[in-house]
Every structure is written in structure tokens, then in C-alpha cells.
Amino acid sequence: xxxxxxxxxxxxxxxxxxxxxxxxxxxxxxxxxxxxxxxxxxxxxxxxxxxxxxxxxxxxxxxxxxxxxxxxxxxxxxxxxxxxxxxxxxxxxxxxxxxxxxxxxxxxxxxxxxxxxxxxxxxxxxxxxxxxxxxxxxxxxxxxxxxxxxxxxxxxxxxxxxxxxxxxxxxxxxxxxxxxxxxxxxxxxxxxxxxxxxxxxxxxxxxxxxxxxxxxxxxxxxxx
Numbered sequence: 001x002x003x004x005x006x007x008x009x010x011x012x013x014x015x016x017x018x019x020x021x022x023x024x025x026x027x028x029x030x031x032x033x034x035x036x037x038x039x040x041x042x043x044x045x046x047x048x049x050x051x052x053x054x055x056x057x058x059x060x061x062x063x064x065x066x067x068x069x070x071x072x073x074x075x076x077x078x079x080x081x082x083x084x085x086x087x088x089x090x091x092x093x094x095x096x097x098x099x100x101x102x103x104x105x106x107x108x109x110x111x112x113x114x115x116x117x118x119x120x121x122x123x124x125x126x127x128x129x130x131x132x133x134x135x136x137x138x139x140x141x142x143x144x145x146x147x148x149x150x151x152x153x154x155x156x157x158x159x160x161x162x163x164x165x166x167x168x169x170x171x172x173x174x175x176x177x178x179x180x181x182x183x184x185x186x187x188x189x190x191x192x193x194x195x196x197x198x199x200x201x202x203x204x205x206x207x208x209x210x211x212x213x214x215x216x217x218x219x220x221x222x223x224x
Contacts, residue, residue, distance in 0.1 A: 008050050008180040012069025012127075015043050016205075019123060022116070023201050034095045037088055044081055055110040066219035073126050073212070080119035088113035110184060124205040134221075159210055166207030169200035 018040040025033050048055065058071065089096045090108035170176070177183040 004050065006118075006168050008047075011043050011047050011050065015040060015047065015123075017126070018043065019120060020201055020205070022193065022199055023120060024197055025186070027190070027192075027194060027197060030068075031094045034088070034092055036087045037084070038095050041081070055153075064219070066216055069215065069219060070129050073122055073129060077119065077122045077126050078092055080115040080122060083115035084119060087115065110181070113160060113178060113184070113186065114181065120205070121175075121179065121208050124208035125212035127205075128209035129216045131209065132216065152190060159206070162203050162206040163210040165211075166203035166205070169203050170207060173200060173204075174205065 018036055021028060021036050022033060022040060028036075061067075063071075089099065090101050090104050091098070091112060167195040174183065174187075178186060
């Protein structure tokens with residue numbers, strides 16, 4: 001495996017872990033949340049640098065349905081990251097506390113929550129749109145031309161079970177109310193074990209990754 005590819009996979013892995021940790025804002029503490037958020041921001045910058053070739057070709061070539069969807073999702077992910085960065089700096093009480101910012105906290109808090117939950121959903125879908133590439137890389141590493149039918153069925157069944165539980169967790173945790181600002185404050189159960197929180201959010205991530213993967217698969221088949 002090429003060092004650049006290995007680096008991309010490592011960054012994406014740590015971005016996924018960081019994203020899950022950031023969603024547990026009140027459960028991990030404000031200071032930890034800010035430091036992890038700063039680390040995730042740096043990883044996002046590295047991610048874009050390593051994928052500069054894709055960015056530089058945005059205005060080149062033909063746009064298939066899959067490429068259009070991929071570009072739109074990526075653009076909104078980028079906007080959510082920018083919104084999180086700006087609002088996070090305004091709200092910061094630890095990492096960027098030295099900055100002389102005293103106004104705009106109310107708007108920044110709303111923007112931060114909106115970008116956090118939409119960013120979580122869109123980044124999960126973004127992972128799903130690129131899952132076929134990761135599968136290709138793993139096949140090359142393991143020298144497998146194609147997965148056997150039993151293994152394919154097993155993996156798809158596991159994926160669909162995770163997505164089904166993710167749908168339950170999505171409604172149980174009222175994620176939709178945060179996405180559309182029906183609730184302006186996020187509820188955290190401080191008696192809940194962290195493992196249960198992360199399991200639910202990992203399943204929700206799996207749900208939208210699954211949606212992204214199967215939509216991308218359908219669009220790529222149509223393109224062919």
C-alpha cells in the first residue's frame with residue numbers, strides 16, 4: 001500500500017473517532033471537547049491537502065449523477081466545517097480564550113449545533129459515498145479479486161442490521177429535532193454509560209454511511 005493511501009486511511013479513521021467523541025460534548029467535558037475539535041479541524045485540513053488532486057479537477061471532466069452528488073455532499077460538509085470552526089472559536093473558553101471576542105455567542109451557539117448535527121449526518125454519508133474505494137484498497141491489500149458470496153451476504157446483513165438500529169437510535173435520540181432546530185439545546189443523560197452513547201451514534205453514522213453507499217452504487221451502475 002502506498003504511504004499516501006495509508007496516510008489517508010489513518011486520517012479518515014481518526015476523523016471518524018474524533019467525530020464520535022465530539023458528539024458527546026457534555027459527557028466528555030468542555031475543555032476536552034475544544035481540544036478534540038481543534039485536532040479534528042487540523043485533520044480536516046490535512047484531509048483536504050491529501051485530496052487536493054480531486055479538488056483541483058472540480059471544473060474538469062464530465063459530471064455524472066454520482067459525481068454531482070459527491071460534489072454537493074462534499075461542498076456541504078465543507079460548509080459545515082467552516083461553520084463549526086467560526087462558531088467554535090467564538091464560543092471557546094479554553095483553546096481560543098485569548099481572543100478578544102465578547103459578542104455573538106447566542107448566534108454562534110445555534111450555528112454550532114446546526115453545523116454539528118448536519119455535519120455528522122453529511123460526513124457519515126460522505127464516508128458511504130467513498131466506501132467502494134476503501135473496499136477496493138482492502139481487496140488489493142489482501143490480494144482478493146472479489147469477495148465470496150457468503151462473505152458478501154454476511155457483510156451486507158451486518159451493515160443492514162447496524163443501519164436498522166441506527167434508524168431506531170436516530171428517532172430515540174431525537175436527532176431530527178436538532179437538525180431542524182426544533183430543539184435549541186441538546187439533551188444529555190449523565191447517568192448513561194459512554195459506551196451506550198457511542199454505540200448509538202456509531203449506528204447512526206452507519207445508517208447514513210449505508211444510505212450514501214447504496215445511493216452511490218445505484219448511481220454508478222446507471223452511469224455505466
